[in-house]
Amino acid sequence: MSKLNSKYLIVGGGIAGVTCVETLAILHPGATLIIITASSLVKNVSNITFYAKTIVKFDVSETEASSLKKIHPNLHIVYDSLRHLDNTHKIAYTDGGIEITFEVICICTGGVPKLISDSKKFSRIFGIRDTESVENFQEKLRNGRRMVVVGNGGIASEIIHATRGIEKIWVVRDDYISATFVDPGAAEFLQDSVKNCKEKQENTVLRRHIFSEEDTLVSVNKNLKSAALGPDWYRKLENVISSEGKQELEIIYKTEVESVIEKENTSYPLYVKLSNGKAIECDFVISATGVEPAVNFTWDKEPVFGKDGGIAVNELQQTSIPHVFAAGDVASASWEHSAHWFQLRLWTQARQMGAMAAKAMHAKINKEDVLQDFCFELFTHCTTLFGHRVVLLGKYNGQGLDKKYEILLRVTRGHEYIKFVLQNGKLQGAILIGETDLEEMCENLILDQIDLTPYGDDILNPDIDIDDYFD
Ligand SMILES: Cc1cc2nc3c(=O)[nH]c(=O)nc-3n(C[C@H](O)[C@H](O)[C@H](O)COP(=O)(O)OP(=O)(O)OC[C@H]3O[C@@H](n4cnc5c(N)ncnc54)[C@H](O)[C@@H]3O)c2cc1C
Ligand SMILES: NC(=O)C1=CN([C@@H]2O[C@H](COP(=O)(O)OP(=O)(O)OC[C@H]3O[C@@H](n4cnc5c(N)ncnc54)[C@H](OP(=O)(O)O)[C@@H]3O)[C@@H](O)[C@H]2O)C=CC1
Numbered sequence: 001m002s003k004l005n006s007k008y009l010i011v012g013g014g015i016a017g018v019t020c021v022e023t024l025a026i027l028h029p030g031a032t033l034i035i036i037t038a039s040s041l042v043k044n045v046s047n048i049t050f051y052a053k054t055i056v057k058f059d060v061s062e063t064e065a066s067s068l069k070k071i072h073p074n075l076h077i078v079y080d081s082l083r084h085l086d087n088t089h090k091i092a093y094t095d096g097g098i099e100i101t102f103e104v105i106c107i108c109t110g111g112v113p114k115l116i117s118d119s120k121k122f123s124r125i126f127g128i129r130d131t132e133s134v135e136n137f138q139e140k141l142r143n144g145r146r147m148v149v150v151g152n153g154g155i156a157s158e159i160i161h162a163t164r165g166i167e168k169i170w171v172v173r174d175d176y177i178s179a180t181f182v183d184p185g186a187a188e189f190l191q192d193s194v195k196n197c198k199e200k201q202e203n204t205v206l207r208r209h210i211f212s213e214e215d216t217l218v219s220v221n222k223n224l225k226s227a228a229l230g231p232d233w234y235r236k237l238e239n240v241i242s243s244e245g246k247q248e249l250e251i252i253y254k255t256e257v258e259s260v261i262e263k264e265n266t267s268y269p270l271y272v273k274l275s276n277g278k279a280i281e282c283d284f285v286i287s288a289t290g291v292e293p294a295v296n297f298t299w300d301k302e303p304v305f306g307k308d309g310g311i312a313v314n315e316l317q318q319t320s321i322p323h324v325f326a327a328g329d330v331a332s333a334s335w336e337h338s339a340h341w342f343q344l345r346l347w348t349q350a351r352q353m354g355a356m357a358a359k360a361m362h363a364k365i366n367k368e369d370v371l372q373d374f375c376f377e378l379f380t381h382c383t384t385l386f387g388h389r390v391v392l393l394g395k396y397n398g399q400g401l402d403k404k405y406e407i408l409l410r411v412t413r414g415h416e417y418i419k420f421v422l423q424n425g426k427l428q429g430a431i432l433i434g435e436t437d438l439e440e441m442c443e444n445l446i447l448d449q450i451d452l453t454p455y456g457d458d459i460l461n462p463d464i465d466i467d468d469y470f471d
Contacts, residue, residue: 306332
């Protein structure tokens with residue numbers, strides 16, 4: 001058994017782990033640092049664009065782990081998996097028999113797809129997480145005629161948008177699409193893209209609704225060993241066209257998959273029974289039904305876990321064991337959140353948590369104080385759904401706003417969808433679809449909690465340059 005010794009130990013080569021290494025390279029370049037990565041490829045963030053102070057868009061790609069050595073001369077890379085963590089003696093044991101003694105450790109082991117039941121029985125039911133699972137999907141797409149997609153979040157939406165030449169049956173629990181990210185109105189806006197709607201209606205509609213918690217469909221991701229894919233993973237699907245399949249999409253709303261059985265000597269190998277009493281025959285099922293934290297190693301002494309199964313961390317990404325930190329999908333944000341932030345397992349948050357963990361680990365080693373980073377003040381997510389740029393800010397679906405709140409909408413079909421969530425006249429969250437150029441203004445309005453009552457509906461009037469009000 002070989003023995004290593006390091007001040008800092010990072011486990012996992014996803015965005016959280018790599019960001020933690022990069023940040024430590026800046027903060028403490030002279031210190032010893034080891035990363036354990038199960039894969040020779042690690043995640044790399046590039047082309048960072050700031051839409052505002054906290055609204056950041058970037059590209060994610062894979063790079064050789066060895067390239068990390070360029071940024072941190074004292075980095076030692078262990079290509080292996082963590083097997084056991086001895087917290088009493090601060091020793092990590094790997095599958096390959098390496099023993100690493102450390103002072104502080106950051107667990108960044110990510111998440112694994114949470115699949116529908118019956119997935120263990122059949123290889124024709126699978127999830128998407130890493131490059132290997134996409135290759136499997138590509139293969140199934142090439143030979144498939146009909147697929148069932150289960151789930152209503154990011155992956156399902158991207159698959160429906162990116163695949164062609166195959167019959168698609170999309171089974172969703174909700175009565176509108178892409179519910180993890182948007183509301184029914186935005187879903188309708190996005191659905192025009194799904195339908196390939198050619199008719200263009202440029203008339204702008206401005207509406208104000210007063211909602212109460214009971215009549216608003218609040219869609220938050222509630223439950224909220226491989227590196228997760230980057231945002232453009234679905235491009236790999238775009239050129240894969242099945243030779244026999246038809247291009248058709250059927251969306252089955254308010255329905256779940258009850259059971260799946262394999263059938264021999266029938267036209268399709270899988271028989272999917274739905275909760276609405278119907279059944280569908282298909283070639284394969286994609287279960288795009290969320291992730292669960294990957295705690296795939298043992299401990300002598302376990303830290304506290306969050307309700308979602310993640311390792312509970314405080315605002316400094318520190319677990320209940322002071323020398324153990326955790327970041328990214330494996331962590332459960334268990335501090336008292338600021339009014340406009342909540343956890344969703346996204347690369348943005350993996351990056352923010354990885355950087356925060358590095359700062360806190362460095363402060364602990366140097367016996368310094370550290371404050372939580374400003375980015376945790378506001379939930380932000382920039383993504384692309386059905387070909388449209390989508391920016392989500394704060395409590396964009398009224399999440400957790402107990403009292404009555406108002407929604408102000410401006411919609412131009414095929415062009416933009418803007419939704420403001422207001423409470424007591426102050427902006428609490430926003431959905432911005434299209435090139436709205438409102439990101440920075442919304443960020444300021446949410447963070448500064450400016451009373452917008454005097455401006456009425458003008459705040460979204462397309463004929464008024466609202467930025468002028470706040471100059
Ligand atoms: C198909 C898909 C598309 C996505 N698209 C987007 C998107 O558009 N926008 C967005 O914000 N988010 C997206 N996400 C989510 C995002 O990718 C994740 O939230 C983010 O990558 C999590 O980063 P992480 O570092 O915590 O975990 P991961 O990226 O999962 O990395 C974990 C790492 O730990 C390693 N590991 C695991 N166990 C061990 C062990 N025992 N020992 C050593 N190493 C170990 C793994 O090999 C891996 O390298 C997507 C996810 C998927 C699956
Ligand atoms: N563009 C982006 O930003 C993207 C982000 N991602 C991220 O990657 C991760 C994995 O994506 P994904 O798998 O789409 O996860 P998501 O958490 O985004 O969505 C999971 C969806 O599956 C539903 N669901 C859960 N269990 C079942 C079930 N048993 N039957 C039917 N539906 C079910 C959920 O409904 P309910 O909410 O009611 O539980 C939800 O609609 C997530 O962290 C996601 O945020 C992925 C792709 C793109």
